[in-house]
Amino acid sequence: MGDLLGVAVLGAGHIGADHIRRLDQVVSGARVAAVADPDTARAKEAAAGIEGVSVHAEAEAALDAAGVAAVLIASPDPAHEEALLAAYARGLPVLCEKPLVPDSAGALRVLEAEARLGRRLTQTGFMRRYDAEYRQLKSLLDSGRLGRPLMLHCTHRNVSSPPGFTSAMLVSSSVSHEIDAARWLLGQEVTAVTVLRPRSSAYAPAGLLDPQFVLFETSAGTLVDVEVFVNCGFGYQVRCEAVCEAGSARIGDGHTMVVTAEGGAREEVPQDYLVRFADAYDREMQAWVDATRQGRVTGPGAWDGYVASAVAEAGVRALESGHRTTVELAARPELYAGVDR
Ligand SMILES: NC(=O)c1ccc[n+]([C@@H]2O[C@H](COP(=O)([O-])OP(=O)(O)OC[C@H]3O[C@@H](n4cnc5c(N)ncnc54)[C@H](O)[C@@H]3O)[C@@H](O)[C@H]2O)c1
């Protein structure tokens, strides 16, 4: 047990419990050393049967627990900043679920705290970078075989939104994935955002602006459109089509099963991100554990988390104002020069 990376998991909710199972049963080189959740019954349930784990109501108690050498943050978005700063104060490496911090001022405080430490400690949980289909698309775009990308058409649908999900969160939480994926796939920054509001679905909770149509402009003049619809009712669908000068490429239909029965064929649609992106979460976590054990940080970092929050914030302003909104980014600290692709 001594050789394994001892991880404190903060938040044992929907994804936290799945990550605890993943660390315990799927990933090699790590163990769950502590779990914190103010709902201690939930924490105990998620930690049940794991040898040597301690359970806490307070995040900081878990960070200080015996055997903890790294932190996985899976608490609600607004709790991330405090948890990240507490991890940095202890010099602990972190895998933080997206969004790093939902507001850009908070994300910048985190970025500056890490820059003051003078070493990178954070991997941000943009797991699409570890998805086989996304990686295939990136390799194709990087190869130049299709010429320059002109447009990305993206679809992001959830069966239903969790309680408390707001109109702003369609952009700040859900579309944060497309923001990071577009930056990563294209190697370009997002410079402006426009959000259009089709009429809302009668099946969305009252007052929720759902669906939304988000349009990003990039530094090289590529357009990225995203249909985000978090109460579509029928399935979890994430698709991306890159339209380039010499061809197009589409991903997002590779995780389906076609069932033929009773004289017809039926294509099954995953109902949840835990199913659609299961492989990506596994690879993301294994990459984090491997890098952390070697004293390194790889994958999307705090800078990527900050940029996604700044772009999303411009998106929320665009949603509220109805106007095209430009993205303002802070200067990139030296610590993050050329490290995030
Ligand atoms: N990468 C992805 O695809 C993905 C998927 C789902 C969720 N997420 C992110 O993961 C995070 C958790 O989402 P979820 O759906 O599991 O939420 P959830 O509401 O199901 O679970 C959150 C848990 O955190 C606990 N909690 C509240 N405050 C806490 C604190 N200060 N410290 C520790 N625990 C605390 C809650 O009691 C709850 O059990 C969010 O940031 C969300 O955006 C990412």
Ligand SMILES: O[C@H]1[C@H](O)[C@@H](O)[C@H](O)[C@@H](O)[C@H]1O
């Ligand atoms: O927190 C979740 C998660 O990030 C999912 O990947 C996304 O599809 C949902 O819209 C979001 O609410």
